[in-house]
Amino acid sequence: MIEHDTDVALMLRVKDGDEDAFRQLIERHQRVVINVIHRAIGDAWEAEDLAQRVFLQVYRSAGRYQPTAKFTTWLFTITHNTIRNEYRRRSRHATESIEAMPEGVELRAQGTDPAREVAERELQQRIREAVQELPDAQRTAVILCRFEGQSYEEIAAVLGCSVAAVKSLLHRARQTLKEQLRGLY
């Protein structure tokens, strides 16, 4: 709750054009925004570029910010819309398909065993692809729930639907993931 209050206080300063407050907000939330985008898009460099766009959007929309909801709900909503727009943009430019994007992430050392490292890399690739292939809302619900530990209520606020709808989205996503990843678990 303290963090939430501080976010709101920072955002109110950003509203007044305080760039130092904006920098603090970026530093506090950059990791989560980059990771949400990376899990959805799959490319680390692209994820950073889109994350920058998310923060620029936060700055430009600061005037319309109302401290009635949690700041992260607002932040995740902008992030979700940015990801959705990116998927739309790529679907219009078929040559830049999501699958064709190179993966720039270097895996952390898994030990010295090269075979294990290759297997781990393949596993990461399969998980990423399975998540990316989910429909927009299911993908965001899975990422926010599984990786960011957000509550159903917050996910519902981000997606603009009911808690029951979020549970349904997650159920369908789990069914799809179960089929997609069969043989790996």
Added chain:
Amino acid sequence: MSMEQPDFHDADERAAWELIGRHQAIEPSFGFAERTLRRLHEQPTPARSWLRLPVLRWAAVMCLLIGATVGLWMTQRRERPVATAEPEVVAYAQTQGEDYLEDFDVIASLDQLDAGGSQL
């Protein structure tokens, strides 16, 4: 971090859910915040125009279309030849307001005189 616990329907679903949790997180590259601020300064803030509101944008487009249509119609109307009616009607219309029409009654009286003469 409060993690919601989904209602798993079977062991496979739970296993798949746990498996995707193995997807590794990445760290932001060094200087991410600075680069974002630099980008903020490089990109001019879009003007807060009222035209950015979709409804007003549509209204503006509709006004322009209506204006263009009315303008086109007015131009065509102005260019259209005045005499579209029969020449006699036009000639009659042109005679309206002329002084000699005041003598029309006189002419009518002459007709009556003429008619009277034929009776004689």
